[in-house]
Amino acid sequence: MKKGLKSLAVLGLSVLGLVGCGGDNSKKLVVGLVSVGDTSETYSKAHIDGINEAAKKLGAQVVLKTSVPESSAVIDSANEIVEQGASVVFTNSYGHQDYAYQFAKDNKDVTVVAATGDYAAISGLTNFKNAFTNIYEARYVSGIVGGMKLKELVDSNKLDATKNKDANGNWKIGYVGAFNYAEVVSGYTAFYLGVKAGFGADNVAMEVQYTDSWYDHDGENATAKALIAHGNVIIGQHADSTGAPEAIEDAHKKGEEVYSVGYNVDMLSAAPTAALTSATNNWGKYYEYAIEAAIKGETIATDWAKGYNDDAVAITKLGPSVAAGTDEAVAKAEADIKAGKLHVFDTSKFTVNGEHITTNKVDFSYMNWSTNPPSVVHKGETKETVKTDTYGSYVEESVERSAPYFSLRIDGITEVAKATKN
Amino acid sequence: MTNTMKTEKVKKPSRIRITVRNDSTFLQQGIARGVTFLIAVAISILFLWMVGGNNPFQSLVYIFQGTFAPVAKGGLSITKLNAFFKNFVILLGIALALTPSYKMRFWNIGGQGQVLIGALACASCMIYLPGVFAGMLSQDATKDLANALIILISALSAMVAGGIWAYIPAFFKATWKTNETLFTLMMNYIAILLVELFTNIWRGQKSAMGLINQSSHIGWFYTIEANAGFDNKFITSSVFIPLILVAVLVATTYVYISYTKHGYEINVVGDSIRTAKYTGINVRHVIRRTVSLSGLLCGLIGFFIVSNFDHTVSTFSDLGYGFTAVIVCWLSNFNSFAMVGYSALIVFLEKGAKNLADSGYSANLNEYSAQFIVFAIILGVMLGKFFMRYRIHYTFSRKHLVKSLTSGLIEEIEEENKIAKEVM
Numbered sequence: 001m002k003k004g005l006k007s008l009a010v011l012g013l014s015v016l017g018l019v020g021c022g023g024d025n026s027k028k029l030v031v032g033l034v035s036v037g038d039t040s041e042t043y044s045k046a047h048i049d050g051i052n053e054a055a056k057k058l059g060a061q062v063v064l065k066t067s068v069p070e071s072s073a074v075i076d077s078a079n080e081i082v083e084q085g086a087s088v089v090f091t092n093s094y095g096h097q098d099y100a101y102q103f104a105k106d107n108k109d110v111t112v113v114a115a116t117g118d119y120a121a122i123s124g125l126t127n128f129k130n131a132f133t134n135i136y137e138a139r140y141v142s143g144i145v146g147g148m149k150l151k152e153l154v155d156s157n158k159l160d161a162t163k164n165k166d167a168n169g170n171w172k173i174g175y176v177g178a179f180n181y182a183e184v185v186s187g188y189t190a191f192y193l194g195v196k197a198g199f200g201a202d203n204v205a206m207e208v209q210y211t212d213s214w215y216d217h218d219g220e221n222a223t224a225k226a227l228i229a230h231g232n233v234i235i236g237q238h239a240d241s242t243g244a245p246e247a248i249e250d251a252h253k254k255g256e257e258v259y260s261v262g263y264n265v266d267m268l269s270a271a272p273t274a275a276l277t278s279a280t281n282n283w284g285k286y287y288e289y290a291i292e293a294a295i296k297g298e299t300i301a302t303d304w305a306k307g308y309n310d311d312a313v314a315i316t317k318l319g320p321s322v323a324a325g326t327d328e329a330v331a332k333a334e335a336d337i338k339a340g341k342l343h344v345f346d347t348s349k350f351t352v353n354g355e356h357i358t359t360n361k362v363d364f365s366y367m368n369w370s371t372n373p374p375s376v377v378h379k380g381e382t383k384e385t386v387k388t389d390t391y392g393s394y395v396e397e398s399v400e401r402s403a404p405y406f407s408l409r410i411d412g413i414t415e416v417a418k419a420t421k422n
Numbered sequence: 423m424t425n426t427m428k429t430e431k432v433k434k435p436s437r438i439r440i441t442v443r444n445d446s447t448f449l450q451q452g453i454a455r456g457v458t459f460l461i462a463v464a465i466s467i468l469f470l471w472m473v474g475g476n477n478p479f480q481s482l483v484y485i486f487q488g489t490f491a492p493v494a495k496g497g498l499s500i501t502k503l504n505a506f507f508k509n510f511v512i513l514l515g516i517a518l519a520l521t522p523s524y525k526m527r528f529w530n531i532g533g534q535g536q537v538l539i540g541a542l543a544c545a546s547c548m549i550y551l552p553g554v555f556a557g558m559l560s561q562d563a564t565k566d567l568a569n570a571l572i573i574l575i576s577a578l579s580a581m582v583a584g585g586i587w588a589y590i591p592a593f594f595k596a597t598w599k600t601n602e603t604l605f606t607l608m609m610n611y612i613a614i615l616l617v618e619l620f621t622n623i624w625r626g627q628k629s630a631m632g633l634i635n636q637s638s639h640i641g642w643f644y645t646i647e648a649n650a651g652f653d654n655k656f657i658t659s660s661v662f663i664p665l666i667l668v669a670v671l672v673a674t675t676y677v678y679i680s681y682t683k684h685g686y687e688i689n690v691v692g693d694s695i696r697t698a699k700y701t702g703i704n705v706r707h708v709i710r711r712t713v714s715l716s717g718l719l720c721g722l723i724g725f726f727i728v729s730n731f732d733h734t735v736s737t738f739s740d741l742g743y744g745f746t747a748v749i750v751c752w753l754s755n756f757n758s759f760a761m762v763g764y765s766a767l768i769v770f771l772e773k774g775a776k777n778l779a780d781s782g783y784s785a786n787l788n789e790y791s792a793q794f795i796v797f798a799i800i801l802g803v804m805l806g807k808f809f810m811r812y813r814i815h816y817t818f819s820r821k822h823l824v825k826s827l828t829s830g831l832i833e834e835i836e837e838e839n840k841i842a843k844e845v846m
Contacts, residue, residue, distance in 0.1 A: 038789060039785075067779075069738055071732045073505075080491070080499060083491075083495075083502075085494035095630030097630075101636075102633070179629040181627045212622060214629070367627070368636070369625060369627060370625075370626065370634070374626060377636055407627075
């Protein structure tokens with residue numbers, strides 16, 4: 001009995017000791033991440049791993065808040081992070097942005113970064129930032145991998161012209177999209193242009209189906225099944241689960257000629273034979289940049305967007321099914337993008353309503369779409385995004401603002417509203 | 423012949439028998455509860471140790487810090503306490519709202535739908551009413567009378583919407599005796615899909631709806647304002663007013679159920695519809711009235727979630743508490759004061775589980791596996807209640823059991839055998 005009491009007292013003391021330890025980090029820089037998911041979800045895992053590695057490298061301490069929904073819970077989490085002594089708070093979901101903004105407004109001494117957000121520059125706050133990667137570059141390169149596979153399949157007569165070709169003689173490819181807005185449009189357009197470049201001809205048509213969710217395993221699975229049933233041969237995705245690659249692998253095993261180009265992570269474990277590659281973000285590069293800036297006392301960029309040149313984007317390991325020569329083609333495209341020779345949205349490579357565009361003005365205002373007509377929340381400028389350099393004319397992306405703003409609907413791509421879930 | 427057949431018919435008795443216990447003392451009840459609770463805690467610690475791999479007592483500290491956390495500057499985190507109270511208010515509020523229905527044995531599992539439809543009604547008012555009242559709103563709209571009117575209309579619409587959502591299954595139950603459990607469940611799905619539909623329209627060309635009236639704050643519920651002489655982070659937070667209201671609701675629910683004519687009618691209908699009919703109670707009316715009241719209160723909670731806490735609506739606005747509240751109701755035997763304790767316990771455990779997952783204590787424990795302890799402890803509490811009310815008899819020797827159970831029967835059979843022999 002006495003022994004029991006003794007050990008209880010020891011436990012009590014150790015508990016007190018641990019409680020006391022809570023705030024003893026006065027010298028280290030403390031940063032916090034409010035994450036929409038946890039490590040079981042690929043997008044959030046990339047962020048969590050990224051910030052942890054960067055902090056470890058630079059000697060900062062991380063306060064993590066996972067599975068934070070897009071609600072006032074963001075503000076609560078940010079407050080808790082600051083209470084732990086943090087001076088920089090990151091949020092990683094687009095839907096966190098309004099709350100991050102609100103929090104930044106109320107806490108002027110804290111730098112708040114809304115990753116993938118789109119109105120820091122026009123918010124009027126100096127402590128509110130946005131960041132994004134130039135993922136469209138990696139999507140273009142992953143498209144090349146898909147396009148070369150399509151060419152191999154066509155050349156070896158493995159496809160069925162009645163099923164895999166549309167009425168206009170275009171080979172069919174598909175795309176599982178999350179939402180019908182600029183980030184996704186920019187991504188699938190880059191992918192489509194990449195496929196055409198890899199295929200080496202123009203007769204490719206893409207069908208895009210939306211799931212209305214960033215992460216919906218069953219929805220993505222069902223959408224991929226619908227796309228397979230429509231005869232699409234290469235299926236890309238901008239959604240965070242392995243639902244689509246799994247459906248594609250299943251169909252592949254049943255003898256369908258269909259291949260997956262994934263997102264975020266290597267899909268080879270979900271689709272060992274059908275996965276070609278995935279476009280992926282290296283968020284660690286951003287966290288390294290931002291934490292280093294904070295340690296040095298420098299201001300973090302209001303809009304940060306980097307691509308291949310800073311290793312902020314990449315494609316994952318090529319799968320066993322890729323066409324011969326893919327390695328070389330990928331290396332060349334990456335080198336050309338780095339050198340600035342290759343513009344993803346080269347205006348000579350696509351048409352809108354049958355014509356090559358010469359101008360594309362984008363209004364950078366942040367809108368409230370629930371009112372009729374939509375009202376401006378934060379006023380932004382309207383800017384011309386078609387630029388010309390020695391390598392030709394192109395639509396500039398992620399320069400004026402880190403979040404993608406290429407939202408032209410180009411010829412050859414059809415959008416379909418939300419697919420039915422099963 | 424007939425006699426042997428008779429003995430064969432006697433079923434093999436189970437070694438375990440459960441009987442109702444009416445004689446347990448307060449001490450016995452306390453022991454039953456305490457022991458099962460401690461066992462549940464022990465199992466949780468064992469689980470954390472097995473899965474987490476690190477010192478399990480340290481994990482208890484993290485769980486504790488989910489609500490009571492020290493901050494870098496010293497003292498306890500007000501933010502964490504406020505976040506705890508936010509969930510607590512919503513959970514307790516929904517449990518209280520459902521109480522009249524459950525007391526009447528109307529198994530309303532539609533709390534989620536009733537809250538969500540109230541939340542949706544409130545959000546619609548916040549979006550569309552500023553256009554209607556445009557002429558009456560100034561630049562600093564939060565101080566305008568029109569804004570108060572918008573808030574009032576939002577609250578009323580939310581209550582009406584929640585009330586209607588509950589009235590529909592109640593009407594069907596009262597009129598055609600349809601199954602209310604399935605009906606209210608289906609109403610949940612309809613509400614979820616409606617919220618999904620409208621948020622999808624309102625988000626427009628963005629991927630998330632974001633805050634409603636982000637810059638004007640129109641329709642945002644009031645908080646007590648901080649000023650130069652007064653800045654208490656608890657009182658000026660958005661949980662303070664709802665906490666007071668929910669405290670009032672605890673008392674009124676208790677009085678309503680225990681001391682009013684309505685409460686009496688609810689009790690009688692719950693006990694026996696036939697008795698209710700004999701005493702002249704209009705059963706249909708009572709069902710419709712009571713369930714609508716539940717829905718109305720759920721709608722009001724939906725209003726507080728949107729107007730006061732989140733300033734937006736989504737399919738998880740109710741935090742999943744539409745269902746958790748049912749557990750709270752049951753655990754507390756529909757006693758509104760007991761609900762305070764159980765709501766606090768569940769939210770404390772949830773916050774603890776979340777904090778444990780975020781603490782980096784173990785890579786193996788994410789939020790979902792940490793939630794295991796929430797269920798383990800709730801199960802412990804439930805078992806405690808079970809042992810309090812029932813006695814379990816276990817017999818080691820089957821022979822002995824058979825004898826004790828069927829002694830009367832066996833004697834009777836033996837007697838009959840005797841008579842039969844004599845006749846032969």
